[in-house]
Amino acid sequence: MDALNDKPMTRWERFKDNDIVWSFLGSPGAMIAAVVSTVMILACFFAPLIAPFDPFDPAQISLWDGKLPPAWVEGGQSQYVLGTDNQGRDMLSTILYGGRLSILVGLAAICLGMVMGVILGVIAGYVGGVTDAVIMRLADVQLTIPGILLAILINGIGRAALPLELREEFAIYVVILAIGLTDWPQFARVARGATLVETNKEYVQAARIIGLPSWLVMVRHILPNTLRPILVIATIGLALAIISEATLSFLGQGIPPTTPSLGTLIRVGNEYLFSGLWWITLFPAIALIVLVFSVNLLGDWLRDALNPKLR
């Protein structure tokens, strides 16, 4: 700010001066969303430390305690705050463990899509010509079919290609692959667009002229400048990836009930909905909605904050 001030800014001051941080501190919605999603993600990741029970330890589960309502409802027990499911697992603990799996699968899938999309997009934009045409045509073709349908298809093919005994074990990886492969075209489009803009700038031409190999120009010079728009799609994409995983699991095509994710929990709970055991479905559903909503809010704010046109 003060150019005449001879004292150099400390790291913290420079950090506070950043336009994104400034915009963040001026937007209460984004701050709440950030706090909620951080708390949820941390709680899920430290599930083994926080969760009152270990839902995967048969010694801690007894069928006698099955189908207990939440603690504040008549018939509930205080040790099971959110009640228990049909097998007698504590709902709060299962949700924490399930949320961890959902978030991990979402993150892994979006990373896969991002890495693939950014690599292909930067190459398409930098190299141009036939390579560009082939990659982008492929992206166009894929974008004509909605993501969820494609994910169901890839997932179905992946499962079918595996031998029956390996299907459960590899279910998680198949889901990650299916969602990741559906996501890459958006990343490729944005990365290509940013690359086209950067390639014509002088610093890139200078780097080319001094004879740097093209991969080095792409990685060191172009890639860092495409990251801002990529970050926006990645955030919104994370919310979508979590929804996709939950949808696949709900359809019975995703994560198996032995290691449940939020979607699997909702699916299992859905079978007990008609008998009035609402809590087995409701709490995982709420966890899913709050998680997705807060990540979506963050993404929305990030998009506005990084887009100078809207400021």
Add this chain to the structure above:
Amino acid sequence: MVSFILKRLAQSLLVMAIVSAVSFSLFNFVGDPVNNMVGQDATREQRVEIRQQLGLDDPILTQYVRFIGNMTKGEFGLSYRIKRPVDDLILERLPATIELVFVSAIISLFFGIVLGIYTGIKRNSWVSRVILSTSLAGVSLPTFVIGIGLIYVFAVHLRWLPSSGRGGTIDLGWWKTSLLTVDGWRAIILPSITLSLFQLTLILRLVRAEMLEVMRTDFIKFARARGLSEKAINFRHALRNTLVPVITIIGLNIGGLIAFSVVTETVFQWPGTGLMFIQAVGFVDVPIMAAYLVFVALLFVIINLVVDILYFVIDPRIRLGG
């Protein structure tokens, strides 16, 4: 014009070629087709006979050409599980899906466009703000959660509406409709709301953004400077110019509805093609999977093609610029 359409047509053919190759390879790479057609206790001779009948010993290219030939005739063989021709199965279940998508399209387009225009014109009123924040929540709600919620409230708790199935149907030749019976209408309410809600929020946001964009243009400022009434500006000038993108929206909308009908049909046990597809995936019923893949791709290619051509016809900027 002709070259534009030809280009689009070529792209559509390319999509279909890729999709048909994928769907053809499904038969070869996913399980052994012979094992799927005969029982465990079939003899060696029976297996060899079926292999020859299916032409599985021919070169792969010959098989692919034959597959394409059958595909254009709409033949995908017998379902492994139900042992009936796949095209019959799809045709039988198609009316259920089309009716569901049709009703949902009307709900989402009507409310999406009306609310979008409203929030676009009165951008600062509190009603608009409430609608907008609700719509962000709508984007975050997974379709199946909406479905479960509606089932719990209206079917389990209040017992007003059925939770699954299509209700009574009436036979109109080869088309079985449920839109002509009272319990058919009762049955379609919850699934169609579930299916349309996500699309509704999407359309609302698109129309609103488009409306805001148009409101900022010079000709609206000029109309205002001329002293035209708000009503004339909003409806005669602004709305007309937002209607062009609505075509794209309708195309996107129908595509999205078909995609999510898979989820909605599963939640409500709606006997359509989406439910059939999910069951087929579960049982690795390759002929149905392959047929559904080709069928859906064809549908999307046609929708995209029609949208592109309509765009071209309606918007002179694209016609003259492109």
